Amino acid sequence: MKNTTIENDKGKRYAVIAITSYLLLIVGWTDAIFGSLIEPLEEWYDLVGSMTTLYCAGALIDAFKPIFPAYVFGVYLMGVGTGSMQTSATAVLSHFEDGPLMTLVYSNMALGSVISPFIIGAFLQYDIGWHHNFWILVGFAAILIISSWFIFKNFDTHDTEKDDYTLREKLRIILPSKKLWIGLLAEAGLLTTQDSFSQWIAPYVKDLKGLSNGQPQYAVAGFWGGLMVGFFFGPLMPNTLSIGVECWSRELKNAATSIIMATSLFGSLLAPFALSQAADEFSLKIFPPVLIVECFITAIIVSFTFVTRPIKEEEDILNYKSTKPESCTNSANPNDWGARNWQSEPDDYLHNPTTKDGSKASTGSIFTVRGFINLGFLSLVIAALLMLFAGYPIYDEFKPNTHTPSGQYAKFNSTGQVEWTVPDRNLIDKDTPKDVYTLSSGFGTDNREYKLVFSDEFSQDGRSFYEGDDPYWEAHDAHYWGTNNLEWYSPRQVTTEGGNLLITLDQSGDDDDLTSHNLDYTGGFLTTWNKFCFTGGYVVANVSLPGKSDVWGLWPGFWTMGNLGRAAYGASLEGLWPYSYDTCDVGTLQNQTLGEYPDAAYNQGGDPSTAALSYSAGQRLSRCTCENEDHPGPKHPDGTFKGRSAFEIDIFEAQVSQENAVGGHGGTGTVSMSGQFCPFDLGYQWNHDAIHITYNETQGPNDMFDMLNTYQGGNQQMSTSVVVMTDQEAYQMSGGKFSEYGLQITPGTGHEASIAWTVNDELRWQVFGDALGGNDTIKISERPITDEPMYVILQLGISYNFGAISDEVLNGAWPNIMKVDWVRVYQPSDSINIGCDPPEMPTAAYINRHLEAYSNANLTTWNQYMEKAPDVAKPVKNALLHQDDADCKIALHSTPDKNLIGMTETDEKKRNHWN
Structure with a gap:
């Protein structure tokens, strides 16, 4: 079939325009999200480098108009790479550069930027992973290849009948031209500014404004990056390009176009990565001034393209410069001589008069398109x-x-209680080895794949954990009065050095009263409260314990707690710790009794003076909560509130057994691993037979130091606690080695739910949910394995509440230091749920309403907080105690124990509140 030119076939010309518009629509689609995807691609799939390589390869292939199959292959590479097919689009349309056509076509790029966030947002709304977008791109590229083949295969993109220049000759002619280089700089400036905006907008809305990797992120990024910047710079691109190449004849013009577009695209691709590196060194706040400077410089360069627009005489000189004899270069086509018969000349009023009716000249009207x-x-x-x-x-x-509400992403915590300024510290530490990003299975019978969702390698020395200094961690500046600690917790005692987190317990000096608040010791307490939380999963740390393995008295801990309670802030904890309960019955009441019911809880408890089973405060946010009360939610289908709590699970609290010890040393290092529960079983004896608990058969429970803890609870808490012997050399002063301690939480009830503890990647103990089933003797129901969002705590203190303190500790070498090599959190790949304010278990609104209770450590009870903030904090009605109130009927009717209906509280209560 004979080749023809596009210009000679009007139908084909518009088909080319349609195909190119579609192509640029894809450009907009991918440009709108490419900046947003850089981090997850690099973090989870390590694809950024390969995508960039594909993009550059496609751009280079298409740069100088190769044969058609190679041309299509280049388009395909660019489409599957980053979707930036601008080079090929510009090359196709280079002979239409004058007039509004290219502006119209290029507007499709901005259109793609605008519509793509909503399409991607719809995917995310229906839980279709963002990585499926690449399959969409492959589909687009496939359609483009097929369409391009039928549209372009028999048509030349320009008149090449007399195109006898070699590539070297073309370059020799056009490269010395300053017009080419001004055009190149203008296009590079426009593209760089656009791509820089794309690179900045997504991290800005994610990190500084707290938007997560969902629809809001894409919508905002698409709106600002696509709508505003796209429409601002988009129309300038074809204009500056056409001015930069219009001084050349057809055969030279396409080479100049390719040089400008290929080079400027390549340059613009590097700019966002350069800015990312700058943000790493400084912060995201470097972007706005850089963007302003980019816009200013780009505006100047773009202005120069119009100022230096070639005049007719200059065009003639350039067009007739040739390395070929005139007989070889002149063709029958006047366009090749530099003639522009299709253009109006601005000073040719004779042939191009401005008229309204064809007979009367006029200066025109301002009311024109x-x-x-x-x-x-x-x-x-x-x-x-x-x-x-x-x-x-x-x-x-x-x-x-x-x-x-869906948690945090990249560098910002979801609830936003504390702002921070540290740049580029992601959920997954960049120094975490790639080979630990996934676990092939959980522990015990859990065969699900686990995926890394958070890590901190503490590889940067000198980090500070004062309030606002870190995106995920904060060190307390408070006294842990609840356990009568002898030390003041100070942020000064928590730092990083030598690739480890150091938490230091030291004696307070004479000049250290301001830091120690007149206490004898100063320790460290580090948490991720309200910054990073996870619901279910596996949390593990590599730790070297403080002191010596055979000397007792220190209290190092690694534990988790529900986000509705802030450790060391008593008002926030009262009535929430250590509950895990979602039933409306006596388990929600103080003493676990209503009047003298049930008798077992009233008369057979563990307290020697009152025989009370429990002194814990009643569950403040229980399923018995009446309607219209102050409760964070959510609600069950029956209209009752879900019981909420500040559940605690101790991954370890290190202790030293004094068995066979002499003279204050010679003990054996162990750790207790515990889950703290409320309400309590009779005698604090949860069901720990072989069906409901499992252990490492090679090391327990017959081993003296791998066994059920002799302490199973008291009137403040019930503990599913076990004891495990440690590596005796994994201590600061006894070998300096590290050991891994882990906790696997599988939320729910029954045997499918569990808490499992691991040491050095080996399961040691596992407690199943049915071990905490209902107890008919004291009339309570099952206590679930928590589905609260949990935060992480690392601490080093000293207290007689935890056990005896050896004189060798008190009089020995100081300081004592707990070292943490790393902390990592995994979740099942099909159950990722991170964030302190998940929609199904919200916390942020409640915490914000009662921020005083969560920020004032001097408030030890909820009553104290209510006295301080009477307009905000009010008593929460429990339906069992307000049975006649109309707004309590729904909760009251949900109780499984119908004996409670009609009962009233008595004045003679065995209540000795823990505060």
Whole structure:
């Protein structure tokens, strides 16, 4: 079939336009999300390098118009790589550069930027992973290949009948031209600025505004990056490109176009990565001034393209420069001589008069399409700039600070209680080895694949954990009065050195009263409260314990707690710790009794003076909560509130057994691993037969130091506690080695739910949910394995509440240091749920309403908080105690123990509140 030119076939010409518009729609699609995907791609799939390579390869292949199959292959590579097919689009349309056509076609790129976030958001809303977007791109590329083959295979993109230049000759002619280089810089500036905006917007809305990897992120990124910047710079690209190459004849023009586009695209690809490195060294706040400078420089360069637009004489000189004899270069086509018969000459009023009716000359009217476009575009630019640098900051300052309910992403905690300024510290530490990103299975009977969702390798020395200094961790500045600790917890005692986290317990010096608050010791207490939380999963740390393995008295701990309770803040904990309960019955009441019912809890408890079973405060946020009360939610289908708590699980509390010890030393290092529960079983004896608990058969329970803990609870808590012997050399002063201690939480009830403890990647003990089943003797129901969002705690203190303190500790070498090599959190691949405010278990709104209780450590009870904030904090009605109230009927009718209906509380209560 004979080849023809696109210009000679009007139908094919518009088909080319349609195909190119579609191509650029894909460009917009991918550009809108590429910046957002850089981090997860690099973090989880290690794909950024390969994508960049594909993109550059495609750009280079298409740069100088190869044969058609190679051309299509280049388009395919660019489409599957980053989707940036601009080079090929520009090459196809290079002979249509004058007039509004290219502006119209290029607007499809901005259109793709605008529509893609909503399509991606819809995918995310229906739990379709973001990585499926790449299959969409492959599909687009396949459609493009098929369409391109039928459209382009028999058509040349320009008239090449007399194109006898070699590539070297073309380069020799066009490279010395300053017009080419001004055009190249202008295009590179426009593309770089656009890509920089894309690179900045997504991290900005994620990290500084708390939006997570979901629909809001893509919507905001698409709106600002696509709509504003795309429409601002998009129309300038074809104009600056056409001006940069219009001084050349057809055969030279395409080579110049390819040089400009390929080089500027390659340069613009590097700019976002360079800015990312700058942000690593400084912070995301470096982006706005850089973008302003980029816009300013780009505007100057773009202006130069119009100022240096070649005049007719200059075009003639350039067009007739040739390395070929005139007889070889002149063709029958006037276009090749530099003639521009299709263009109007601005000073040719004779042949191009401005008329309205064809007979009467006029100066024209301002009410023209072109006038409206010019004024509209100018207005849009002014409004966009004002909104970006004035309106949006003002609005952002005064609007309520809301955050996504689905947790945190990249570098920002979801609840936003504390702002931070540390750049580029992701959920997964960049220094975490790739080979630990997944676990092939859990422990025990859990065969699910586990995926790393959080890690901190503590590889950067000198980190600070004062309030606001870290995105995920904060060190307490408080006294842990609840357990009568002898030390003050100070952020100064927590830092990083030598690739480890150091938590130091030291004697307080004479000049250290401000730090120790007149206490004898100063320790460290580090938490991720309200910053990083996880619901179910496996948390593990590599730890070297403080002191010596055979000397007792220190209290190092690694534990987790539900986010609704802040450790060391008594008002927040009262009535929530250590509950894990979701039934409306006596288990929600103080003493676990209503009047003298049930008798076992009233008369057969463990307290020697009162025979009371429990002194814990009643569950403040229980399933018995009446309607319209202050409760964080959620609600069950029957209209009752879900019972909420601050459940505690201790991964370890290190202790030293004094068996066979002499003279204050010679003991054996162990750790207790415990789950703290409320309400309590009679005698604090949970069901720990072989069906409900399992252990490492090679090391327990017959071993003296691998056994059920002799302490199973008291009137403040019931403990599913076990004891495990440690590596006796994994201590600061007894070998300096490290050991891994882990906790696997499988939320729920019954035998499918469990708490499992591991040491050095080996399961040691596992307690199943049915060990905490209902107890008819004391009329309580099952206590679930928690589905609260849990935060992580690392601490080193000293207290007689935890056990005896050896004189060798008191009089021995100081300081004592607990070293943590790393902390990692995994979750089943099909059950990822991170964040302190998940939709199904919200905490943020409740914490914000009662922030005083969560920030004032001097408030030891909820009553004290209510006295301090009477307009905000009020007693929460329990339906069992308000049975006649209309708003308590739904909760009351949900109780499984119908004996409670009609009962009233008595005045003679065996209550000795723990505070």
